[in-house]
Amino acid sequence: MALIVQKYGGTSVGSIERIKNVAQRVARFKAQGHQVVVVVSAMTGETNRLIALANEIQSHPDPREMDVLVATGEQVTIALLSMALMEMGLKAKSYTGAQVRILTDTAHTKARILSIDEENLRRDLNAGHVVVVAGFQGVDEKGNITTLGRGGSDTTGVALAAALKADECQIYTDVDGVYTTDPRIVPEARKLKTITFEEMLEMASLGSKVLQIRSVEFAGKYKVKLRVLSSFEEEGEGTLITFEEDAMEQPIISGIAFNRDEAKITVLGVPDRPGIAYAILGPVADANIDVDMIIQNVGADGTTTDFTFTVHRNDFTRAMGILKIVQGTIGAREIKGDDKATKVSLVGVGMRSHSGIASNMFKTLAAEGINIQMISTSEIKISVVIDEKYLELAVRVLHKAFNLDQAA
Numbered sequence: 507m508a509l510i511v512q513k514y515g516g517t518s519v520g521s522i523e524r525i526k527n528v529a530q531r532v533a534r535f536k537a538q539g540h541q542v543v544v545v546v547s548a549m550t551g552e553t554n555r556l557i558a559l560a561n562e563i564q565s566h567p568d569p570r571e572m573d574v575l576v577a578t579g580e581q582v583t584i585a586l587l588s589m590a591l592m593e594m595g596l597k598a599k600s601y602t603g604a605q606v607r608i609l610t611d612t613a614h615t616k617a618r619i620l621s622i623d624e625e626n627l628r629r630d631l632n633a634g635h636v637v638v639v640a641g642f643q644g645v646d647e648k649g650n651i652t653t654l655g656r657g658g659s660d661t662t663g664v665a666l667a668a669a670l671k672a673d674e675c676q677i678y679t680d681v682d683g684v685y686t687t688d689p690r691i692v693p694e695a696r697k698l699k700t701i702t703f704e705e706m707l708e709m710a711s712l713g714s715k716v717l718q719i720r721s722v723e724f725a726g727k728y729k730v731k732l733r734v735l736s737s738f739e740e741e742g743e744g745t746l747i748t749f750e751e752d753a754m755e756q757p758i759i760s761g762i763a764f765n766r767d768e769a770k771i772t773v774l775g776v777p778d779r780p781g782i783a784y785a786i787l788g789p790v791a792d793a794n795i796d797v798d799m800i801i802q803n804v805g806a807d808g809t810t811t812d813f814t815f816t817v818h819r820n821d822f823t824r825a826m827g828i829l830k831i832v833q834g835t836i837g838a839r840e841i842k843g844d845d846k847a848t849k850v851s852l853v854g855v856g857m858r859s860h861s862g863i864a865s866n867m868f869k870t871l872a873a874e875g876i877n878i879q880m881i882s883t884s885e886i887k888i889s890v891v892i893d894e895k896y897l898e899l900a901v902r903v904l905h906k907a908f909n910l911d912q913a914a
Contacts, residue, residue: 508673509631510535513545513641513663517680518737519583520550528678528737529590532636536596541631543670545641545663546587548579569614573643573653577602580640580659588638598636601627603651608644608662610652617644617652619661619724622669639666657718664721668728675730676744677717682736683745684709684716686910687762691898694911698760700746705760705853706732708887712763712851722747758856758863759908762901768798769822770847770879770891771815773829775839778804778811785836786813789828795821799849799882799891810839814880816891819845847879848897851889852904864888870907876900 512532519525528544535542556576560567567575584600591598606627610617627637641659644652654661660677667675683697684706701709703726710719716734725732725747735744776782787797798816817825822845829841857863864881867888871878876899880891892900905911 507539507541509541509543509670511543511545511663511667511670511672511675512678513659513676514547514678514737515659515680516547516550516552518678519546519587522586524737525583525586526590529587529594531737531740532591533594533596536636543627543631543637543639543666543672544587545639545659545666546580546583547641547659548576549583552579552582570650573614573651577640577643577651577653580642584638584640588636591636591638596636597634598638599630600638600640602640603643603662604645604649606639606666608665610644610646610654612646612648612650612652614650615653616655617646619644619654619665622665624666624669627666627670654720657720660718660721661724664724664728664730664732667730668724673731674733675725676733676735677721678735678737679716680736680738681716681734682739682742683734684747684761686760687764687901687905691901692905692911695905696911698745699743700748701760702855703747703749704855704886706747708851708853708884709761709763712765712849712853712887712889717747758860759852759854759910760856761853762904762908762910763851763853764897764901765849766894766897767819768816768847768849768891769819769825769843769845771817771822771825771829771844772842773813773836773838773840774842775810775837776813777837778809782811782836783813785832786829786838787815789832790817790825793824793828795825795828799880799889801880816847816849816880846894847891848894849889849891850897850900850904851887852908853887855886857886857888866907867904870903871900874899874903 514528553576588598588600607623609621610619630637641662642654646652664675684701685695685697687695689695707722710717710722732747733744773786800815803812826843876892876896878890882889
């Protein structure tokens with residue numbers, strides 16, 4: 507018998523029929539003797555509907571009241587799923603985040619989990635109940651409802667698995683595992699049986715939409731065994747995200763991630779002096795704009811430098827506006843921007859023991875006439891920024907060049 511935490515996203519519980527299907531899946535695990543905790547999101551579109559209602563009332567909805575509002579989406583799902591399980595003859599009990607006592611900080615709409623009181627959940631599990639918990643939400647020390655922001659239900663599932671010391675946390679999505687890249691771009695993409703946490707963390711941070719990066723970070727911190735499965739297929743083992751690296755079988759490259767939402771900004775002709783990077787990026791950071799890749803080049807005369815960095819495309823206009831304001835202060839000759847950039851990345855722990863990965867990547871792109879605008883590397887990742895129009899071509903040719911369509 508194992509203790510399993512299962513998380514189902516909005517599409518998995520998007521209708522009464524799908525909620526009943528989830529109940530049947532949970533019942534099969536219960537019949538095998540397992541203890542099961544189920545974490546669910548709001549039904550598809552419900553959170554967006556609630557946000558739209560708020561925006562009709564207030565142009566900038568109050569964050570505390572917004573959390574009170576959107577947390578009701580998951581509350582509907584947990585009650586319906588518990589009813590579906592009861593209808594099948596199972597004992598089930600639903601919990602909101604506050605009822606569990608998922609304690610968070612006070613950052614409304616983007617709270618972080620501080621602790622979980624799992625005592626009541628354990629009692630119900632030991633009494634034979636399926637415990638159904640609302641994802642995406644918690645409560646602060648003053649009793650205010652909080653929500654965890656994007657990917658919050660994944661984070662709830664992993665956090666509960668950590669608190670309960672579960673044998674496995676299963677994330678059910680609309681895909682049946684982690685692939686070498688997006689199959690919609692490369693039909694030959696393969697589903698991976700396993701992937702390391704390091705690789706999954708990189709894939710999530712680089713634009714892979716299978717798991718949210720916060721949940722992967724949480725799982726890595728607390729050594730929670732994660733598995734990604736499809737909620738629409740009855741069979742299949744999905745992809746296991748593991749801490750073990752088998753050097754004998756580990757492929758050099760495990761996957762190709764990409765992000766369409768990059769924008770590139772170049773600050774030209776600033777003085778080459780200590781503190782110039784902070785003078786440029788400090789005001790950007792103060793506006794809560796995240797900076798990704800950074801390149802600094804010393805000018806030919808040795809006294810000036812060009813400074814290039816990327817931000818999310820949604821932040822491009824704001825970042826450009828901020829830099830225009832401080833242009834005179836930092837002594838920049840010109841500020842240029844490009845909101846049609848994209849990032850493509852190779853990820854694999856096998857890079858640690860193999861050379862020539864970067865040169866092969868650059869050669870492959872050059873053969874297709876794809877210009878590389880920026881390069882960033884780490885121990886298990888190589889990322890390049892290229893023009894948006896070449897993104898899908900780049901992913902396809904790199905997938906083929908590194909034999910990712912062939913099983914290891």
